[in-house]
Amino acid sequence: MYKAVFSDFDGTLLTSDHKISLRTLAAITRLAERGVPFVPISARSPLGILPYWKQLQTNNVLVAFSGALILDHRLQPIYSVQIDAADMEKLNRVFKDFAHLAVNYYVNDDCFSNDLANPWVKLEAQITKIPIEAAQADKIYPAHKVQIIGEPHEIIHIEALLKEKFPHLSICRSHQSYLEVMNSAATKGNAVRFLEKYFGLKTEEVIAFGDNFNDLDMLEHAGLGVAMGNAPEEIKQAANRVTAGNNEDGLALILEEVFPA
Template sequence: MAYKMVFSDMDGTLLNSKHQISPTTSQAIQNIMRKNIPFIPVSARPPYAILPYMEQLCNDNEIICYSGALILDKNLTALYSITLENTLLPQLERILDHNPALSVSYYSHLDWFSTNLNSSWIKQESEITGLIAKEKPQHLSNIHKILLMGDAAYIERIEPLLKQQFPQLAIHRSKKEYLEIMNKAATKANAIQFMAQRAAVDKADIIAFGDNFNDLDMLQYVGLGIAMGNSPDEIKRLAKQITATNDEDGIALSLKQIFSLSS
């Protein structure tokens, strides 16, 4: 099979546990790009938390941010943007902003806002992404994503309650302690579909790598959806292939096999 595009989640997939791209994985990606096969990140991260890795890979392809809600070209021009309905924001703010068990972040284009800049969750996220959150203004609009961070047990309890109250929204965990809220049309699969149509590539000719529940739709959409070895069992069951973990160069191993790359 001659695959023509590769898409990859970042945290838990492209990045190892130290939030780095290993030299082995970097080399494999650069090798396929030399074959004119684009490697495009599809991440829950905001744009500025993706760009340093693109620079490391010498990759000037598009980036898919906020789990599919925003696609930017190399000049950070928006090619595709799906935001939460502004009419829903006041309802969400009333429920979320004054909940002491949650750290709440709002993302709009290149900006990250938070209701509590001193939260340990915000500080941790800042260390992971290298970004600094801004104080949330009184009135916000054009929000691509709301991120809730909190104790895993509490996130597990609040997820079904929010889904019941807001059935028109996409609400899912990107990891045990992170719950993401977005427009239902903002999915990784829809973003890949947009990119594939733009490049005139059939979805059967696309590979995607992922490790978690917010990756499942894209893993099932593309021709070859590959789950990382560190994925939950449910994701592994539903993916077409399973590779090694993100700490064992799972992406590199698969790319070398699929594209017959030399080590």
């Protein structure tokens, strides 16, 4: 029997217009009534998650920055890992050769960007609804997450470069145009492992939903890993199940099956 559900955010819990469908909300509400934790695990910052967390009304933990920061039901940190200063300094030197890409530094609820006029930065602010400030030149930010945004071919190129130069960091695409760089301990799979101990659960009692490469270790770890219909083929192949897409209530379909009314 499954006793907890962990879900990615964009492309999984949320529809393409960044909403939680009524059917999905109803399915999650039934979980809460049964005392089954539903935990959102997002690449977003806490501020980007919070409006949806309040809408869900599950009064449970939330995972931000793909596992770099975990907050309890009182929104107090119970786990936090950041990129150390030496690595941040080296990363910044690399980013100077990619000034045309958007580079955002996330620290707790704050976000700083290399170029506020970059269309990708404006889009990120529009989606997450959080303020983004200009990054100070040569300042070392103790980031929970560095986010690089650009055209897919540019992201693939810088991903390969950064993985070569920084094999000890967690570097993964959350979308074809979004690359995340974090402390190596910051993965969604590690967040699930931490919360299994926090809730007193076994791995086989956990369900995880995801749609992209930064969800892979979480899907592979969970007792039941479910890929969304809109996920890349590699993610579908790694999952135990594939459900409908995020615009077709794919998450709700599985929850209704596993936790029938």
